[in-house]
Amino acid sequence: MTIKNYAILAVSFAVLISLFAGKAFSSDYTEGKIIFKSKCQVCHFIEGDGNLVSAYQRQYRPKDFSKSISWEGLSEEKIKFVLMRGQGVMRPIPLNAEESKALTGYMMNELKK
Numbered sequence: 001m002t003i004k005n006y007a008i009l010a011v012s013f014a015v016l017i018s019l020f021a022g023k024a025f026s027s028d029y030t031e032g033k034i035i036f037k038s039k040c041q042v043c044h045f046i047e048g049d050g051n052l053v054s055a056y057q058r059q060y061r062p063k064d065f066s067k068s069i070s071w072e073g074l075s076e077e078k079i080k081f082v083l084m085r086g087q088g089v090m091r092p093i094p095l096n097a098e099e100s101k102a103l104t105g106y107m108m109n110e111l112k113k
């Protein structure tokens, strides 16, 4: 084998490995779930798991994102926009790019129905 062939082989392996690694990583939403539970769930679960609804929730109706109706007109871009700018009584919740990606990945792929 020539050096060129070795190089091609090495590159092919690298691409293959990164494809598998990427796939395994992108289908794991553990980090996003942790962020959601710690930063969003306190407000955004109205009927979620039978917990008592707080006065805050009764008044301001933060969406229960586990319900399909909550997703009407909602996109990943909209979620990121609301996190950055806030909306109504919800104050902005600044997240870095990595956290924001993990959070929306979890919301779009596991919460969304």
Ligand code: HEC
Pocket: 036, 039, 040, 041, 042, 043, 044, 060, 061, 062, 063, 070, 073, 074, 078, 079, 082, 083, 087, 088, 089, 090, 093
């Ligand atoms: C302190 C309570 C509270 C927390 C914490 C909170 N939210 Fe909210 N959120 C609200 C309320 C209330 C609204 C409704 C605001 C309005 O439209 O007047 C809202 C609205 C939204 C909307 C807009 C929904 C739509 O369709 O218009 C999105 C998206 C959202 N929240 C995402 C999140 C995410 C993601 C987190 C966690 C990082 C989070 N929120 C944390 C209270 C909260």
